[in-house]
Amino acid sequence: MIVKKEVEIGGKVFSIETGRYARQANGSVMVRYGDTMVLVTAVASTEVKADQDFFPLQVEYREKTSAAGKFPGGFIKREGRPTEKEILSSRLIDRPIRPLFPESFMNETQVIAFVLSYDGQNDADVLSAVGASAALAISDIPFDGPIAEVRVGRINGQLIVNPTHSEIEQSDLELVVAGTSDSIIMVEGESKELNEDDLLNALRFAQAEIKKLVELQNDLRSEAGKHKWEIKTKTFDAELKKEVLELAGEKFKDIVHSVLAKEERAAKNKQLQEEVISALAERFPEQENAIASILHDLEKELMRERILTEGIRLDGRNTTQVRPITIELGVLPRTHGSALFTRGETQSLTTVTLGTKNDEQIIDGLREEYTKRFMLHYNFPPFSVGEVGRMSGVGRREIGHGNLAERALKMVFPGEEIFPYTVRVISDILESNGSSSMATVCAGSLAMMDAGIGISKSVAGIAMGLVKEGDRFAILSDILGNEDHLGDMDFKVAGTADGITAFQMDIKIQGISFEIMEKALQQAREGRLHILGIMNQAIEKPREQLSEFAPRLISMKVEQDQIGLIIGPGGKTIQGMQRLFGVEINIEEDGTVNIASPNKENAVKCKEYIKKMTATPEIGETYEGVITKLMDFGAFVEIIPGKEGLLHISQIDNKRVEKVSDYFKVGDKVTVKLIKIENGKLSLSRKDLLK
Secondary structure (H helix, E strand, C coil), X not given: CCEEEEEXXXXXXXXXXXXXXXXXXXXXXXXXXXXXXXXXXXXXCCCCCCCCCCCCEEEEEEECHHHHCCCCCCCCCCCCCCCHHHHHHHHHHHHHHHHHCCCCCCCCEEEEEEEEECCCCCCCXXXXXXXXXXXXXXXXXXXXXXXXEEEEEEECCEEEECCCHHHHHHCCEEEEEEECCCCEEEEEEEEEEECHHHHHHHHHHHHHHHHHHHHHHHHHHHHXXXXXXXXXXXXXXXXXXXXXXXXXXXXXXXXXXXXXXXHHHHHHHHHHHHXXXXXXXXXXXXXXXXXXXXXXHHHHHHHHHHHHHHCCCCCCCCCCCCCCEEEEEXXXXXXXXXXXXXXXXXXXXXXXXXXXXXXXXXXXXXXXXXXXXXXXXXXXXXXXXXXXCCCCCCCHHHHHHHHHHHHHHHCCCCCCCCCCCEEEEEEEEEECCCCHHHHHHHHHHHHHHHCCCCCCCCCEEEEEEXXXXXXXXXXXXXXXXXHHHHCCEEEEEEEECCEEEEEEEEECCCXXXXXXXXXXXXXXXXXXXXXXXXXXHHCCCCCCCCCCCCCEEEEEECCHHHHHHHHCHHHXXXXXXXXXXXCEEEECCCCEEEEEECCHHHHHHHHHHHHHHHCCCCCCCEEEEEEEEEECCEEEEEEECCEEEEEEHHHCCCCCCCCHHHCCCCCCEEEEEEEEEECCEEEEXXXXXXX
């Protein structure tokens, strides 16, 4: 049976259909908005692997280039491994649906979204998130949804839902919000120094649109939904739990109330767990996993209760304190800029590399190909958390964290007309105990200033946490790794002293209120200003000079009809100049010429050469030229690069000249005056200058 439901969102029809496509999946829907269409399926295994203690959810978003009438770029003409855009979109689907599966549900589950039609304006990522929720909601897979997701923009102070790509380019805000009909679950986006009140207004605006899409899915489920599987709630043997609590209760309380380094806490937890397992091994054999789970829940309960009743955290801080911060600049002598930012037990070593137009990244996807001149890459090696791990390429988490930090910093990155360099920022996390992405924002801002990049303001970031039990809640500034793991929220906010530039929120409970959001944003602002104060003590404004090892880049402008002259036939002229001066030359369509060289003097010489080449010869002007050819009737002289004139034999001297070769040879320099231009031909005189 085919069932289709529609609702109007942002002046366009949003439709969800089921029963036509992929009918062997547990749940499948086709979502359409404009002419963008996404097929989303949800499938779960009926069996659970023995002793599995985590929920194996896999979310895959894939863009078919045929959706936009394109061939894949490169030599292999089929889709390959996911692009960065596809990975980021997969995360936008994964993060809001993950907390809505029952805690006891451990069946392997896979959600796949295929973009099958793309209209060039409406992005498929938020449509896919709605589709994932709808596919799960109508399936027999246990799921406490539905949820919905929308994108919000703002043009001239007016909020708009699901803006097109062209509208986003005009917007001072790009916000992706996911939630239920009455609460927010996930937030991600960027803005041009938005204030906290405006962000809250945008979230309220999004919530109203989300509610429409949730109701649409409920209507679909009422007609096409399947009966959900019964899931057994995970329980422990009552006697075992009692014994564990009697043996470990007070000892664990002492550990939770002690101020310990991350490694010390982990070691004490492990020691206590081994003691309990050993003490109960005879009476409760093969119950190691159950004992570990009971102890984990005990630590969570003790930590959360202490925060809610005393306002004291694992490391002894109160709820608003930020860990101690140290900053070192220029720690790497041969990089173009570097900073070591350490906050508590989280440390980022960030470097900056300056490049030229040729170093820009080409982005090829469903949209028209474009380039990026500012990029940030985040690396999280296993030693940063004291572990051994495979170095098998960049993971989804690294791509997501890097993208968040890049969005935070690109808002203060100078325009190409002011700073024509391509810039790559690399954050290597050397230690981690909470919020390494926000440490990357701080270290990136510092390293860019150390490199002499004229960023308009310093940018800092802070991660906020939440502990909520019933009506009681506490918001935590600058969270630890354990507070993220055992808490209910991870809300990252980055920005300048004047406003927010990027944000990301994930929660583990089913939504939070606007009261909590408002308090979290205000507390985040206070923490951000505190961190910015410390950063500004280390470096208040960008260095005046670039690193001696950075390329020197000079820009100039020529007429558009002169571009071909500079390039020359088959690129011969521009290649010759690059070899002659040891430079790299890039020319834009508007006539902007960028000249890069390790040696500024060479770049200046090349610029002067191009200025002469593109100059318009003027009658009466004097030029120092070079003899290029001797003829019986005179000599040809190159007065400016690429432009020759005839020095007639009668214009060489005041007296009669018998042979031109008596005066010149090829390669000689000669000063001449331009006396006539006729049909594009230049006539020169040496005689006039001798009078």
